[in-house]
Amino acid sequence: MRFLTLLIWFLLSALYTKAQGSTAAVQKHLIYFTDKNDSPYTLEQPALYLSAKALERRSKQGIALSVRDLPVNPAYVSGLKAAGVNVLYTSRWFNAAVVQCLPEKLVELQALAFVKGSQQLNRLPANTKKGTQSIDSLKLGSVTFDASYFGPSFHQSNMLGIPELHAAGFQGEGITIAVFDAGFPGVNSISAFSHLYQNGLLKGTYDFVGNKASVYGHSQHGTSVLSTMAAYEPGRIVGTAPKANYYLFRTEDAATEHNIEEVNWLLAAEYADSAGVDVINSSLGYTLFDAPSYSYTYSELNGNTTIITRAADLAAATGMLVVTSAGNEGNKAWRYISAPADADSVLTVGAVDSLAVPALFSSVGPTADQRLKPDVVAMGQQVYVLSSSGALGRSSGTSFSGPIMAGMVACVWQARPKLTNMQLLELVRQLGSNYHNPNNTIGYGIPSYTRLVTGLEEEMAAGISITNPVATAPIVIRMDGKWQQEPALVKLYDASGKLLHSQQLAAQQAVHTLGIKPSRLKKGLYLCQVSTNSKTVTLRFIRL
Structure with a gap:
């Protein structure tokens, strides 16, 4: 109880009091402090501000505590309050506080000895939406399918090998996922989520927009996002990680778009860190904001500039794996x-359709500093989700490919618990269908986890690759010396498992061209099994 009490104090700092008679002049600001000197909190007593699970996560990954982990100096917070401002939250990673005040009061705060600087976080009443964010529209309708374990949601999971993971006993048990979104109405009443409450899998909720515990209102976007991971109603919909633990955090105000929402994300990430979360799923993205908030340019998407990007990297630095949607601006x-x-x-x-073809809306890379993005893709077009009423429907957006992937990542981490978050991230890339030829449309491609659960990870670096993607040029397999030692048999299958082509490959040859023309193949995902007397590997490619 002591930890929970302190955690609430550190993250909320002071209970929010809604301003009476507020005007556009009363705005929110991020006040940066100069240091954390003379604080009662030390690196030698981390249990005062981090949970046992958070400390365990750091220990397992060899991550040392740093000054960044310390809460802000309470004396500085008291100093702000003494100056007559409303302190809403504090951020230990940014060493800052969120305050609400008039412009003349801000000038007074900036003159305080312990204040380093400030940043405006406009949060104004606004009816005109000018910004963009990765919030997707939901199109519902009645759907009838033959009963099976996954129901209509089978294909979006099967594309990533989720059935094999679940069959092997990996459904996310012991892994904790925090979901950042715009609201979760109906989650506390929909039957497909009842197992979260009955089995104690819902570990906590908080609304960082409204400063309250309940998140069961506002946009149903979060409900739909959560359903792709956590829903469990066999024969109708089963998420990719139905047995994981969950935290639900509302950080996005769907009615407006201001920089304060980036800070909400930061605060939720700090909360997640303190509580011992393993995976963060964020189906939110920011570029433009409602005036007068500051909008970003493409040149600022360099991995080091925006508030939310800096927060995401700091979250990763604590050992959490942050899974974020690419965006719907493609x-x-x-x-x-x-x-x-x-x-x-x-x-x-990013997102692809059911045939593994890149979705037109899926945002592309590179970053402004020319790094490859997205990292991987999953099904995000016409995905089966639940609405706030519990109705089953289909929706499109990277908002759904992201959480489908996050659930799968949780299952893989359960299967390989010794991996660090960065090792897991790289493993996901290596499992991609496009690993040997990544690009800024689908990144490393669609990860497949069958080899992981059968203990064949080593084959990802075994020295064999196939042309990917394929358009009109011949399909070529390249082998290193190890693979050249024996003759090999190649079998080409479509995504349904139908054998399309079989071919013998001679030994002592590095490059082999398959005797089937790409023009004979329909667009979609294909599997190419290569076998020798001593080893077998399944390569994947996409026919564009």
Whole structure:
């Protein structure tokens, strides 16, 4: 109880009192402190501000505590309050506080000896939406399918090898996922989520927009996002990680777009860190904001500039794996990924359709500093999700490919618990269908986890590759010396498992051209099994 009490104090600092008679002149600001000197909190007593699970996560990954982990100096917070301002939150990673005050009061705060600087976080009443964010529209309708374990949601999971993971006993048990979104109405009443409450898997909720515990209102976007991971109603919908632990955090105000929402994300990430979360799923992205908030340019998506991107990298530095949607700007003027998808330590997820063809709306890379993004892709077009009423429907957006991937990542981490978050991120890339030829449309491609659960990870670096993607040029397999020692048999299958082509490959040859023309193949994902007397590997490619 002592930890929980302190955690609430550190993250909320002071209970929010809604300003009476506020005007546009009363705005929110991020006040940066000069240091953390003379604080009662030390690195020698981390249990005062981090949970046992958070400390365990750091210990397992060899991450040392740093001054950044310390809470802000309480004396500085008291100094702000003494100056007559409303302190809403504090951030230990940014060593800052969020305050609400008039412009003349801000000038007074900036003159305080312990204040380093400030940043405006406009949060004004606004009816006109000018910004962009990765919030997707939900199109519902009645759907009838034959009963099976996953129901209509089978294909979006099967594309990533989720059935094999679940069959092997990896459904996310022991892994904790924090979901950052715009609201979760109906989650506490929909039958497909009842197992979260019955089995104690829902570990906590908080609304950082409204400063309250309940998140069961506002946009149903979060409900739909959560359903792709956590829903459990066999025969209708089963998420990719139905047995994981969950925290639900509202950080996005869907009605407006201001920089304060980036700080909400930061605060939620710090909360997640303190509580011992393993994976963060964020189906939110920011580029433009409502005036007078500051909007970003593409040149600022360099992994080091935006508030939310810096927060995402700091979250990764604590050992959490941050999974973020790439954005839905691919067929718009912006085109590129949004923040925090530009962060260098997060897993950025784009979208494909059911045939593994890149979705036109999926945002593309590179980042402004020319790093490859997205990292990987999953099904994000016409995905089966639940609405706030519990109705099953289909929706499109990287907002759904992201959490589908996050659930799978949780299962893989359960299967390989010794991995660090960065090792896990790289493993996901290596498992991609496009690993040997990544690009800024699908990144490393669609990860497949069958080899992981059968203990064949080593084959990802075994020295064999195939042309990927394929358009009109011949399909070529390249082998290193180890593979050249024996003759090999190649079998080409479509995504349904139908054998399309079989061919013998001679030994002592580095390059082999398959005797089937790409023009004979329909667009979609294909599997190419290569076998010798001593080893077998399955390569994947996409026919564009």
